[in-house]
Amino acid sequence: MTEPIRPRRSGLRGFGHDGPSPWTDLERPPLDAAGLSRDLVVPEGLWTAVDVVTETGSTNTDLAARARAGEPEGAVLIAEVQNTARGRLDRVWSAPARSGLFLSMLLRPTAVPMERYGWLPILVGVAAASTLGRVSEVEIGLKWPNDLLVTVDGxxxxxxxxxxxxxxxxxIAGLGVNVSLRQSELPVPTAASLVLAGARVADRETLLRALLREFAELYGEWVAAAGDPHASGLLPAYAARCTTLGRSVRVQLPGDRELVGEAVAVDGLGRLVVRTPDGERHPVAAGDVVHVRPDRA
Incomplete structure (x- = not known):
């Protein structure tokens, strides 16, 4: 008698016989950690460890602890679900298990002056937008500084x-991307997923492999250029995908201040340059940006 075929679970951690099965939603299969590690941890490559956990509070927090313990560069930690994940400005990030890419990367760019470390989130954004967009066949833009945007229903x-x-x-560079969230699962109406944006490819392992390989290549070029955003090609690559440029914006600044004008450039320090109605240009290093219509500015 032929043995029945059962789903593979090799490489996954934390799914005991008494715990919830990762196969309860067949549209969201678990990641094959062993396969990802085999394909991505290669001689002379950036990645030294690719680990998958079934659940954690925050991959950034976990990997930060490993960094303090002396973990070398190149560790990647991926979670099937995060229950205390954070975004910019300490906003909460939540999504159902296995519905997205939730990962952190440990980087030690010792050849780059620390004042250029601010380009790393922009580098992650460029790698994510270009790779995930190409593989899924969805147009993905970048809102300054590094939110990933798609268009759904206009x-x-x-x-x-x-x-x-x-x-x-x-x-520690953390990235969270919604892959298969359904409309009813969105945390807020302004959120989206690759599937809702019409992705032709939404397999998480395919997306992860492509993303980590692309990031490793771009990161190598950036480090080789000592973090110079011009010499590495990072600044023009970011500007080409930044949907904030050329838009009327409202920027909420620290101290409850507000800046309203047109986003005209990203400067050599990664700051957004906003031109106010009086013609003055204001570089913004940190702030919450809202894209607005010209008549609402």
């Missing part, structure tokens, strides 16, 4: 976000 919505932190002399 409206601009947030697909994902990036959070970078310093820990143990390393940079």
């Amino acid at each position: 409206a601009e919505r947030k697909l994902g976000g990036i959070l970078t932190e310093l820990s143990g002399g390393a940079v």
Whole structure:
């Protein structure tokens, strides 16, 4: 008698016989950690470890602890679900299990001056937007500084976000991208997923492999250029995908201040340059940007 075929579970951690099955939603299969590690951890490559956990509070927090303990560059931590994930400005990020890409990368760009570390979230954004867009066949833009945007039903919505932190002399770069969220699962109406945006390819392992390979290549070029955004090609690549440029914006600045005008450039320090109605140009290093119609500015 032929043995029945059962789903593979190799490489996954934390799914005991008494716990919930990762196969309860067949449209969201678990990641094959062993396969990802085999394909991505290669000699002379950037990635030194690719780990998948079934659930954690925050991959950034976990990987930051490993960085403080001396973990070398190149570790990647991926979670099937995060229950205390954070976005920019300490916003909560939540999504159903296995519905997206939730990962952090441990980077030690020692050849790059620390004042250029601010380009790393932009580098992650460029890699994510270009790779995920190409593979899924969905147009993905970048809202300054590094929110991933797609268009769903004619409206601009947030697909994902990036959070970078310093820990143990390393940079922990976290990325969260909604892949298969359904309309009823969206945390807010302004959120989106690749599937809702019409993705032709939404297999998470395919997306992950392409993303981590692309990031490793771009990161290598950036490090080789000592973090120079011009010499590495990062600044023009970002400007080409930044949907904030040329738009009327309202920027909420620290201290409850507000800046309204047109986003005209990203400067050599990664700051958004906003031209106000009086013609003055104001570089913005940190702030919450809202894209607005010209008649609402």
